[in-house]
Amino acid sequence: MESRIDLCPLSQAQTQNFIDLLVLESRRCEMNEKLNDQSLDTVCSSLAYAMGIRSSDVAAEPSRKLNTYIDESLAGRKVDRVFMYNPDAIGQWIYRKYSSLLRKAIERTELEVPFCTVMPSVTPVCFGTMYTGAQPEVHGIKKYEKPVIKIDSIFDSLIRQGKKPVIIAETDCSMSKIFLERDMDYFIYDTIEEVNAKAIEVILEDKYDFIAVYNGNYDSVMHKHGPESIEALSELRVNAEIYAMFDTLISEHWKKHNSLVGFAMDHGCHEIDGNCGSHGLDMPQDLNIVHLYKTYPAV
Numbered sequence: 059m060e061s062r063i064d065l066c067p068l069s070q071a072q073t074q075n076f077i078d079l080l081v082l083e084s085r086r087c088e089m090n091e092k093l094n095d096q097s098l099d100t101v102c103s104s105l106a107y108a109m110g111i112r113s114s115d116v117a118a119e120p121s122r123k124l125n126t127y128i129d130e131s132l133a134g135r136k137v138d139r140v141f142m143y144n145p146d147a148i149g150q151w152i153y154r155k156y157s158s159l160l161r162k163a164i165e166r167t168e169l170e171v172p173f174c175t176v177m178p179s180v181t182p183v184c185f186g187t188m189y190t191g192a193q194p195e196v197h198g199i200k201k202y203e204k205p206v207i208k209i210d211s212i213f214d215s216l217i218r219q220g221k222k223p224v225i226i227a228e229t230d231c232s233m234s235k236i237f238l239e240r241d242m243d244y245f246i247y248d249t250i251e252e253v254n255a256k257a258i259e260v261i262l263e264d265k266y267d268f269i270a271v272y273n274g275n276y277d278s279v280m281h282k283h284g285p286e287s288i289e290a291l292s293e294l295r296v297n298a299e300i301y302a303m304f305d306t307l308i309s310e311h312w313k314k315h316n317s318l319v320g321f322a323m324d325h326g327c328h329e330i331d332g333n334c335g336s337h338g339l340d341m342p343q344d345l346n347i348v349h350l351y352k353t354y355p356a357v
């Protein structure tokens with residue numbers, strides 16, 4: 059005898075309820091996520107290790123995972139070029155959930171390193187830690203403010219070793235301010251287009267040993283429209299495509315160098331009332347991030 063199941067169509071209200079439940083469940087999973095073990099303060103010493111220079115005395119121990127990758131991928135050699143792309147506020151949960159939008163960055167990477175950023179999880183505090191290797195109470199930025207950091211940073215280590223670092227960033231952003239007053243070059247522009255055009259020029263010019271490029275587009279749109287808004291997710295894809303372009307240029311124009319390339323954000327983000335976005339709290343969505351790295355051996 060033929061069995062038959064009658065499918066009762068869901069009403070619009072029932073469908074909406076079902077979707078709401080799914081969204082709630084997904085948020086619950088994100089909230090229950092554990093914090094990553096490794097602190098963002100390990101990045102600075104790993105960058106110094108990659109270049110074979112002495113990290114600052116205040117920097118935490120390096121990331122073993124990143125150091126091992128550098129050793130293995132370059133057969134023990136050191137890099138003479140580092141390119142750090144710093145997109146703002148791309149949290150681990152966004153990275154995992156919308157990995158298809160970041161495909162162009164992900165497919166160009168060889169190493170994924172989960173980090174737990176520092177508190178409060180706001181831009182100057184986190185970049186302060188990323189590039190000094192020190193916790194906020196040591197580097198001195200403990201809230202959303204942008205003074206010049208006085209303690210030793212990766213930029214100071216580089217300068218001491220006779221290397222040339224450069225920061226390329228948007229006007230008034232944290233990266234354009236907190237590492238000023240060093241004997242190095244800074245290129246600060248009002249628009250992200252100018253920032254990225256300068257980064258292209260600098261890659262082709264090939265005279266800097268360490269390049270940090272800041273892009274705040276996802277962060278600013280996420281604050282206004284929410285982390286998962288179509289507007290913010292479009293910016294996420296823009297970040298991946300810009301990074302892919304830099305990566306291609308580096309692979310083609312830095313062939314004589316051993317290079318390390320990184321897609322390295324400062325903190326994550328979460329949704330708040332009114333479909334807006336925020337960060338700064340002691341929660342996995344704001345604290346868990348994933349950096350992407352790849353080395354290019356000289357050919």
Ligand SMILES: [Zn+2]
Binds near residue numbers: 147182277324325
């Ligand atoms: Zn930020």
